Amino acid sequence: MFAIKKCAWLCSCLLVLCLFACQGEQKADKTETAGAKTEKKPLIVTTTSMIGDMLRNIVKDKAEVISLMGPGVDPHYFKASQGDLKRIREADMVFYNGIFLEGKMEAILEKLAKSKPVYAVTEELGKEQLIQMTEDGLEKQYDPHVWLDTKLWASCIEVVANRLIELDPSWKAEIGSNAAALYKTYMGLHKEVKTEINSIPEASRILVTSHDAFNYFSRSYGIDVAALQGVSTVTEFGLKDVTNLVDLIVSKNVKAVFVESSVDPKHLNAVVEGCKKRDHPVAVRGPLLSDALGEDGSSEGTYEGMIRFNAKTISEGLK
Amino acid sequence: MDFWFNDFWIILCGSLVAMSCAILGCFLILRKMAMVGDAISHSVLPGIVVAFFLSGSLSSWTVMLGATSLGLLTTFIIEMLNKRGGVQADAAIGLTFTFLFAVGVILIAANSGNLHIDQDCVLHGEIAYIPLDIGTTIAGIEIPRQAIILSVLFFVISTLVYLGYRGLFLTTFDPEYADAIGVKTTTWHYLLMAAVSLATVVSFESVGAILVVAFLIVPAATAYLLTDHFPSMLLLSCVVGILSSFTGYYLAVYLDGSIAGAISTMMGVFFSLAFLFAPKHGYLAKRLST
Amino acid sequence: MLRSFIEFFSFSDPNVVYVVVGTLLIGASSSIVGCFTVLRKRSLVGDAIAHAVLPGVCLAFLLHGEKDPLILLLGAFISGWISIIVIDLIVENTRIKTDAALGIVLSVFFGLGILLLTHIQKTGNASQSGLDSFLFGKAASIVGADLYTFGAVAVLLMVAVFAFFREFTLISFDPNYAQSIGMPVKWYQLVLSSLTVLAVTVGIQAVGVVLMAALLITPAVAARFWTHRLWLMIVLAALIGAIANVSGAFISYAAPRMPTGPWIIVVLTFLAMFSMFFAPQRGFLSKWRKARSSKARIFEENVLKLLYQLEEKDGNKKVDRSIQEMLKRRDWKHSEVKAALKRLDRRALVTGQSENWRLSQEGRMEGQRIVRIHRLWELYLTTVMKVAPDHVHETAEVMEHIINPPLEKKLMRLLNKPERDPHDSPIPYAEDDI
Known part of the structure; x- marks a missing residue:
């Protein structure tokens, strides 16, 4: 009886294998012809839209850039x-954020790096430049939101440029100049943000957001941050955390709190309501763009747009 | 050539998980413990956290060890509540996993709250990434790590079931008779639960929680509608699992959507078909016969 | 700690008020619904519905294009409602049991939801973020506006359960009977299911999946240890839920980084464990005490029986028997025998002290009764049940403590007041029996 069962399994597996082979053959044919068409431009795949925007500004029209x-x-x-998997496989080069932003995908990408040009844009950043999240003794976990510190983010341009040149050495001149120009743009942007934040009276420089995304921003631009939620959305904040935040807002006379585009605004509502009831109404501003760019084609759909929008929103809200 | 290997490996791994889970699932649904998979997917959280605290690392092995221990602990607690505590089986499952999950969340929150170690982040894999995670290369063919792991898992599970068939069968269908002839119901229960814990945690690492929970229940239930002969049920559930992996994958390609979601949806489709058209136990068959 | 306690219960902090009242309302609704779902053996329906709402939320978003809370909630409700219809459909029309049906719906609907979610991700609509977490709230962020919704749902539930109490009870315990007396069972099941979906959908928005699942199960389980009367169970469940909610909120208030929902679950589970151990009658402790006292009583009866047999042997009713003498004939512990004799002394069934005891007249009657039943039963087994004489002693040792006077009389009549047992020992009768 069991012998029959085993045979049946074996047969069905073989049958299925044959089916794959037939299907696979067809697919391979299709993609090969498709590949022939797009063979001209190399494909660069990035994980986040911020990285995608950076890439687009450096390669301009030399390569196609897709953000997953x-x-x-x-x-x-x-x-x-x-489809994402297919895109990664087809890519000539892959860029990701690293510092565990992409979670389990990161281990996969690291493995893939052995056989394909896969790079973390943050790979050259020293540990001392990063903000640590865990206590000593545990495996170090760092805050991944480096792109919100424009100066730090700009230092990643060099890494990207160097890797791109490895892909096609003939690009050296153009990539070099594009990268230099972008670096200048980002540094200019960095100064802009600094000015914008500095225009907020020092006592009002407190940024209250939904989740802990703005630590780098805080460090770079001299503004305090407070948030309700940690990095992981499974974890929960408690009642005390809400009341502590309310206390902070009331005692420091904070004028506005900021919701984020990628986090449910509901959680900050409790804080807002709490403040209202304590006769200290706060405005709800935003949504700030913390983990992703804005709508494609809109002004916030680029990195520059995102950062400017954030800076303006924050300064207007707190002044 | 590159692409059919994409499809092939994903479908193969999906099928391997499907078969391991479907076989165990047949026993689970007959023992009215279908939701144990879902329970374990939640209750592993404190195990992961504690393993992280004790070892200071988030390596695969640490996470898996923590998760598997919690899987076993979960089934143990459920059994205690049910048999000794007099709590009905489904309530025992609910009580256990909600409590363990809550403990996990508290552990994370209390310790800086910033740890990025929930199971969605560190344990649950994603079936789409399997072809990217190469384990070894044999004769020029790249073999994904998960294909090796899942094949071993399937081998282990099917061997366990094969060797323990009589005990598992008897204690599932006629526990009183089993007790009477000296087949220890409790031992077999825990053996089955250990197998389930192992299979679920290993499968979580490969393909994520959604698929595992679905594979544990839906193919077995579909097969249950199609046959009265238990060995056939085991076989049919595997077939349904394989078919779902196959069709689900191409559905995901077509919609450019989640593979796990698509495979689960296809399992639902097959179940619905069986529900309607099964020769003896199907809805239409019953309507027509009355 | 004390300061926190005072601060908390002064309810001066608006967030505290929101969370406490909010969770109380949700807790009350869930406990009521939960009693029915637990009794109908579908405890995990909360978990199932919570997962099954995802496709509804995604479809609502796709059709509407924006994240409008009301539209999404509607989508969630419809999806959840369909899921419960499907569960019922499966359970009623196939041999698949409830738990498997729940699992099927949970995984298939959720898988479909994930498929839709990834499809949405590809559309590039910027407002789609957090769509899947939209329905998975955190207890600490309940606000004033929510309270109206929760209050409305709670009131609706309580009114419905109060109005249809008899019907809901019947369809939960004995749907066949309900059907036979002409009750439109399907209609009531639909109402109950709809209320469940409503409670769950509103609830998970506020407190998340896991807490909602717990609120539906644990209070009902805890309450069941205290009573089997449904209305009382519901009240108790609501009370237990209330205590857990307030305690959990307090713990979450007393220290930072103590998440509210999980602490409520922990308190709930402890209350359930407490009930499991200490509830009178159905709790562990009570059952253990009963078992222990039952054991003690049986042992006492065996001591009486032995004393009677010793009297029978040498015909002497006036001499004390030493414990040593008793231990020669039985494999007992000295301390156990002494303790039993002391208890028998208190019941005036023996007289004596320390090591030497004899039966009182009542004790003799009692010992005789036990011996009589033992021998009658042996005779019954050998003559009526045709069991071999060497197989009857063990059973009789057990039955002698179980057979009560009416049954004893029946046995005597059936066997026609026999004089000897299968081992040829005389069967003693009390004077008034003769």
């Missing part, structure tokens, strides 16, 4: 589709 995560997608909980 579109506007509004939370990178901590990105669920890959079959």
Whole structure:
């Protein structure tokens, strides 16, 4: 009886294998012809839209750039589709954020790096430049939101440029100049943000957001941050955390709190209501763009747009 | 050539998980413990956290060890509540996993709250990534790590079921008779639960929680509608699992959507078909016969 | 700690008020619904519905294009409602049991939801973020506006359960009977299911999946240890839920980084464990005490029986028997025998002290009764049941403590007041029996 069962399994597996082979053959044919068409331009795949924007500005029209995560997608909980897999496989080069932003996908990408040009844009950042999240003794976990510190983010341009040149050495001159120009743009942007934030009276420089995304921003631009939720959305904040935040807002006379595009605004509502009831109404501003760029084609759909929008929103809200 | 290997590996791994889970699932649904898979997917959280605290690392092995121990603990607690505590089986499952999950969340929150170690982040894999995670290369063919792991898992599970068939069968269908002839119901229960814990945690790592929970229940239930002969049920559930993996994958390609979601949806489709058209137990068959 | 306690219960902090009142309302609704779902053996329906709402939320978003809470809630409700219809459909029309049906719906609907979610991700609509977490709230962020919704749902539930109490009870315990007396069972099941979906959908928005699942199960389980009367069970469940909710909120208030929902679950589970151990009658402790006292009583009866047999042997009713003498004939512990004799002394069934005891007249009657039943039963087994004489002693040792006077009389009549047992020992009768 069991012998029959085993045979049946074996047969069905073989049958299925044959089916794959037939299907696979067809697919391979299709993609080969498709590949022939797009063979001209190399394909660069990025995970977040911020990285995608950076790439686009450096390669301009020399390569096609696709970001797997579109506007509004939370990178901590990105669920890959079959098409994403195909895109990664087809890519000539892949860039990801690293520092565990992409979660389990990161281990996969690291493995893939052995056989394909896959790079973390943050790979050259020293540990001392990063903000640590865990206590000593535990495996070090760092805050991944480096792109919100424009100066730090700009230092990643060099890495990207160097890797791109490895892909096609003939690009050296153009990539070099594009990268230099972008670096200048980002540094200019960095100064802009600094000025914008400095225009807020020092006593009012407190940024209250939904989740802990703005630590780098805080460090770079001299503004305090407070948030309700940690990095992981499974974890919960407690009642005390809400009341502590309310206390902070009331005692420091904070004028506005900021919701984020990729996090449910509901959680900050409790804080807002609490403040209202304590006769200290706060405005709800935003949504800030923390984990993803804004809508494609809109002014916030680029990195520059995102950062400017954030800076303006914050300064207007707190002044 | 590159692409059919994509499809092939994903479908193969999906099928392997399907078969391991479907076989165990047949026993689970007959023992009215279908939701144990879903329970374990939640209750592993404190195990992961504690394993992280004790070892200071988030390596695969640590996470799996923590998760598997919690899987076993979960089934143990459920059994205690049910047999000794007099709590009905489904309530025992609910009580256990909600409590363990809550403990896990508290552990994370209390310790800086910033740890990025929930199971969605560190344990649950994603079936779409399997072809990217190469384990080894044999004769020029790249073999994904998960294909090796899942094949071993399937081998282990099917061997366990094969060797323990009589005990599992008897304690599932006629526990009183089993007790009477000296087949220890409790031992077999725990053996089955250990197998389920192992299979679920290993499968979580490969393909994520959604698929595992679905594979544990839906193919077995579909097969249950199609046959009265238990060995056939085991076989049919595997077939349904394989078919779902196959069709689900191509559905995901077509919609450019989640593979796990698509496979689960296809399992639902097959179940619905069986529900309607099964020769003896189907809805139409029953309507026509009355 | 004390300061926190005072601060908390002064309810001066608006967030505290929101969370406490909110969770109380949700807790009350869930406990009521939960009693029915637990009794109908579908405890995990909360978990199932919570997962099954995802496709509804996604479809609502796709059709509407924006994240409008009301539209999404509607989508969630419809999806959840369909899921419960499907569950019923499966359970009623196939041999698949409830737990498997729940699992099927949970995984298939959720899988479909994930498929839709990834499809939405590809559309590039920026407002789609957090769609899947939209329905998975955190207890600490309940606000004033929510309270109206929760209050409305709670009131609706309580009114419905109050109005249809008899019907809901019947369809939960004995749907066949309900059907036979002409009750439109399907209609009431539909109402109950709809109320369940409503409670769950509103609830998970506020407190998340896991807490909602717990609120539906644990209070009902805890309450069941205290009573089997449904209306009382519901009240108790609501009370237990209330205590857990307030305690959990307090713990969450007393220290930072103590998440509210999980602490409520922990308190709930402890209350359930407490009930499991200490509830009178159905709790562990009570059952253990009963078992222990039952054991003690049986042992006492065996001591009486032995004393009677010793009297029978040498015909002497006036001499004390030593414990040593008793231990020669039985494999007992000295301390156990002494303790039993002391208890028998208190019941005036023996007289004596320390090591030497004899039966009182009542004790003799009692000992005789036990011996009589033992021998009658042996005779019954050998003559009526045709069991071999060497197989009857063990059973009789047990039955002698179980057979009560009416049954004893029946046995005597059936066997026609026999004089000897299968081992040829005389069967003693009390004077008034003769």
